[in-house]
Structures are given as C-alpha cells and as structure tokens.
C-alpha cells in the first residue's frame with residue numbers, strides 16, 4: 606500500500622516528463638548561494654558577498670543619513686513600503702529596529718527578499734501584497750515609515766501620502782523628501798495642504814523618505 610509520503614512525493618502533472626520532474630530538485634551541495642541562483646540574472650541590488658546585481662541598496666547612504674537624522678532607530682517600529690530585495694530592510698534591522706514590517710507587491714521581488722533574509726539572517730516580517738490597501742485599513746501604528754522609491758509608482762501619490770499619515774505613531778524627529786519628479790513635488794505640496802494636516806505635519810510627525 607502506498608504511504609502518505611509516497612503519494613505526496615510522486616504527485617506530478619499529467620504531462621510531466623521524468624526530466625522536467627528531476628529539474629525541480631537541486632542536486633547541488635547545500636549552500637545559501639543556491640537560493641540566490643534561483644534568480645540568476647534578475648537581481649537588482651548588490652547583496653553583500655553574493656554575485657547578484659549592481660546597485661548598492663545594502664549600504665545606501667540615504668538610509669545611513671536617515672538613521673543619523675533620527676538619532677538612531679534602536680527599538681523603533683518601522684513600516685517599509687516596497688522593499689524590492691530587502692536591502693534597506695537589512696540596513697534598518699542592523700540599525701537596531703525593534704519591529705519591521707515590509708510590504709512588497711512584486712511576487713518575484715518578495716521571494717528574493719525571503720532568499721536574502723534566509724541568507725543574511727535578520728529580523729523582519731515580509732508580506733506579499735499591495736501596501737495601498739494596507740495603509741487604508743491598518744490600525745497598527747509605527748514609529749517610522751520608509752517609502753523609498755515608491756511614490757512615482759503611484760497613480761495617486763497624494764492619496765498615498767495622506768494614507769501614510771494614519772499609520773504613524775507619535776515618535777518622530779525628521780522628514781526629508783528626496784526626488785525631483787513632478788509627481789513627487791506635486792504630492793509634497795498637496796500633502797502640506799491636506800485637510801487636517803497642518804503645513805509641515807510631515808516634518809513634525811513622521812520620519813519618511815519619499816524618493817522618486
């Protein structure tokens with residue numbers, strides 16, 4: 606009689622060839638690098654110690670600057686929007702963040718975040734999904750919100766900035782808007798005018814990078 610495990614492990618699609626089934630299994634010597642190879646040629650960021658992409662998002666001066674402006678991130682709760690491959694997430698964790706929730710919509714990028722996390726071993730919760738709906742619904746409050754390189758992805762950046770406001774708690778020291786696209790500039794201006802949000806509220810009540 607076939608055991609439960611026989612049934613699970615021999616399950617294959619009707620049209621699967623022996624070769625295609627074998628290709629699902631790695632025969633490499635187990636190593637953290639193997640997971641990176643699953644996304645060979647697709648990496649954007651340069652993951653330390655692993656042949657990956659070109660961009661230095663794991664040692665990004667903007668995040669160092671931000672950490673400094675805030676007087677450190679030790680113990681702070683952080684919501685990160687659009688981590689891509691977890692480079693900034695890793696920096697925030699190394700800076701001592703207490704809790705990091707990081708929301709990524711791109712399925713492949715989300716999986717790369719998990720690969721990075723498994724290899725570099727840092728504390729963060731990565732969620733796959735659209736942060737716009739999270740920002741609208743969540744009752745959770747954060748000390749710090751990092752939205753770097755995402756504003757220009759938005760069809761309605763003003764709405765995103767307004768929704769971000771509700772996810773922030775009271776801890777705050779600084780804000781900086783980086784970027785020069787028209788949408789970012791327009792969004793920043795509109796945010797200051799947002800009803801119930803006094804001019805400079807972003808500066809007073811949030812730590813945030815809005816990078817275009």
Ligand SMILES: C[S@@+](CC[C@H](N)C(=O)[O-])C[C@H]1O[C@@H](n2cnc3c(N)ncnc32)[C@H](O)[C@@H]1O
Nearest residue numbers: 687688689708709710711734735736753754758
């Ligand atoms: C240009 S990358 C920025 C990556 C990183 N934060 C940085 O500053 O280098 C934008 C990231 O945001 C993600 N993203 C865009 N819209 C999103 C959404 N609505 N919800 C979640 N992630 C989103 C993209 O998939 C991508 O990983």
